[in-house]
Amino acid sequence: MKSILKTYRFPLILLLSIVIGSIIGFTEGKDAAVLKPFGDIFLNAMFMIVVPLVFFSISSAIASMGGVKRFGKVMGSMMVVFLFTGVVASVIAMAGVKLYSPSKGVNIDLVKPEDAAEKVSLGDQIVQTLTVSDFSELFSRNNMLALILFSVLMGVAVSMIGEKGKPFANFLKSGSEVMLKMVSLVMYYAPIGLGAYFAALIGEFGPTLLGSYFRAVLYYYPLAIIYFFGFFSLYAFMASGKEGVRHFWKNMLSPSLTALATCSSAASIPVNLEASKKMGVPHDISETAIPLGATLHKDGSVMGGVLKITFLFGIFGHNFSGIGTYLLVLIVSLLVGMVMGAIPQGGMIGEMLILSLFGFPVEALPIAAAISTIIDPPATLLNATGDNVASMLTARLVEGKKRMKETVMKLGEQKGA
DSSP, rough: OOHHHTTHHHHHHHHHHHHHHHHHHHHGGGGGGGGGGHHHHHHHHHHHHHHHHHHHHHHHHTTTOOGGGGGGGGHHHHHHHHHHHHHHHHHHHHHHHSSSSSTTOOOSOOOOOOOOOOOOHHHHHHHHHOOSGGGGGGGGGGGGHHHHHHHHHHHHHHHTTGGGHHHHHHHHHHHHHHHHHHHHHHTTTTHHHHHHHHHHHHHHHHHHHHHHHHHHHHHHHHHHHIIIIIIHHHHHHHHHHHHHHHHHTTTTTTHHHHHHHHHTTTHHHHHHHHHHHTTTOHHHHHHHHHHHHHHHHOHHHHHHHHHHHHHHHTTOOOOOSSSSHHHHHEEEHIIIIIGGGSSSEEEEEHHHHHHHHHOGGGHHHHHHHHHHHHHHHHHHHHHHHHHHHHHHHHHHHHHHHHHHHHHHHHHHHHOOO
């Protein structure tokens, strides 16, 4: 019990601060607006850090991935699996929103996202989203996707030049560590900032917003359970048939409990490695897919990204429809789950990415951050345990269906002997 409380201590403190702030907002009403500047300090501090943090973290992570070519087919197959399951998770989450809107009937009169003054073609939208016309424009949170692309290219370039790039790689790594330390320092102020902001928010809009959070819980938790049991079983079947499903669930208890107890994909790596080998995954594949999956494969976060985006769409009265909207939500949710998952405090960075790309005001950040805290347990469960089934699918692509089935059958015979 003590270890669980220690693991969830900070999320619980954040949740408690939101509850206290909400109570103050209820009791003081509009007078609670006097606390809003304390919340604004936190928001501005986070947005001040986000650009250099994204640049250093992503560039450093990719620059340090020396020897990627050595993995060959394993790496390629693994990334296909990560992308495939992420797209499925995003589509399932968007379908869930169509069936049950988590923000139905809620409308908050904050600053609305600005509508474009003129129609822009799809080609121009892609160009404006992925690139900027001047280097200095990269250093703005309004151009986050362009910054991410630049950071990826920077990391790849440093990695490709080998020894000559090591001094610069060390600089990127050092910069990443510095920025992460800055984030940790700012997060000490997070309980005060979020509590103050929610006091002002609830004082202004009353119980309407809290009722919408309850709808978010009713949306995410059942959907996570369906994905956990239904789609993980489907993936295991795709990997190695009925025997694969049986061996998958037979070895899932420890990874599941570890994920829930530690609230960390990284902390679940050792038990996931042990479980994946018992599921019939070859040694070299499991030891590649599981560690990388802990940072790059987060279906729970992808689904959470969809929830946050559509939640804000509902709050600000935007229509969640149209192929263009669906595709953008799909891409951003994948970024939130796969790219931002590799960054400590990446959830907060992902939320800022959502705000920047969709034009939501900075005041919406605490609203999205509260969702992260609320859905954290089931999201972590999907993030961490999903690496096991992803390693099975990767092995299926690398080894072939027949070889995987034979491996699993041998496991069954060994257990029965």
